[in-house]
Amino acid sequence: MEATGNLEAPLAAELIGAGLHVAVVNPRQVRDFAKATGRLAKTDRIDARIIAHFGEVVRPRLRTLADVERQQIKELVLRRRQLSDIIIAETNRFRRVLPGTQRYIQDHLTFLHEQMERLDQDIDHTIKHSPVWHEQVNLLISVPGVGQVTATTLVTCLPELGHLNRKEIAALVEVAPFNRDSSLTRGTRVIWGGRSTVRRVLYMATLVATRYNPVIREYYQRLCAAGKHRKVALVACMRKLLTMLNTMSKHHTVWNHNLLLQT
DSSP, X not given: OBOOTTTTHHHXXXXXXXXXXXXXXOHHHHHHHHHHTTOOOOOHHHHHHXXXXXXXXXXXXXXXXXXXXXXXXXXXXXXXXXXXHHHHHHHHHHTTSOHHHHHHHHHHHHHHHHHHHHHHHHHHHHHHTOHHHHHHHHHHTTSTTOOHHXXXXXXHHOTTTTTSOHHHHXXXXXXXXXXXXXXXXXXXXXXXXXXXHHHHHHHHHHHHHHHHOHHHHHHHHHHHHTTOOHHXXXXXXXXXXXXXXXXXXXXXOOOOHHHHXXX
């Protein structure tokens, strides 16, 4: 089935619970597949046939009951991100209005912070009661620059961490810039798509790591000294940090400065 803004999640869970094989796929991939096979018309009947054909040819990864459990905590993590964005927006509004209006915004901010605290407690409780997740979160936060929010987001939104090679995990998060070359023309490398939620927390962690993580700091300074634009250097550091986290997860090892110098 196609992903439909998480509306497909309850059905997927029921089907998996009934013992059926389920794969949830990106609608854009299915549409591109249809165009590549020359089927441009679009109706419900045609779409059903294309999705079935896509499944037969591409063989997408099947979901499991573990994925359903992960989806529950993933929703908590995403809700925390939503609340964080609302708090930032309300805080900015608070600074631009008169005192008579500020009290209403302050009441809303108080409510939002209470909700955030409850969410953090629920997320922390869920992580602690899962030995696998608890171990992985503790492993990730041993890295300078990686905090609890980043580690929790990686564990819940990037279950492939530690199961793919460095190129595959970078491509999945989209911190590997795409080439845009043709003949002798060399286009600007860009990153897009991928898991934006993961990339967002990884970016913030990398900003901290360029100051407090000796490996990332040295790598960032070396790139800047070589004339790389700061944003280009940051993306490169994001990829290096992700690679280190992937290696640590794969071998179940905590942060070790000396072992990771050559990562």
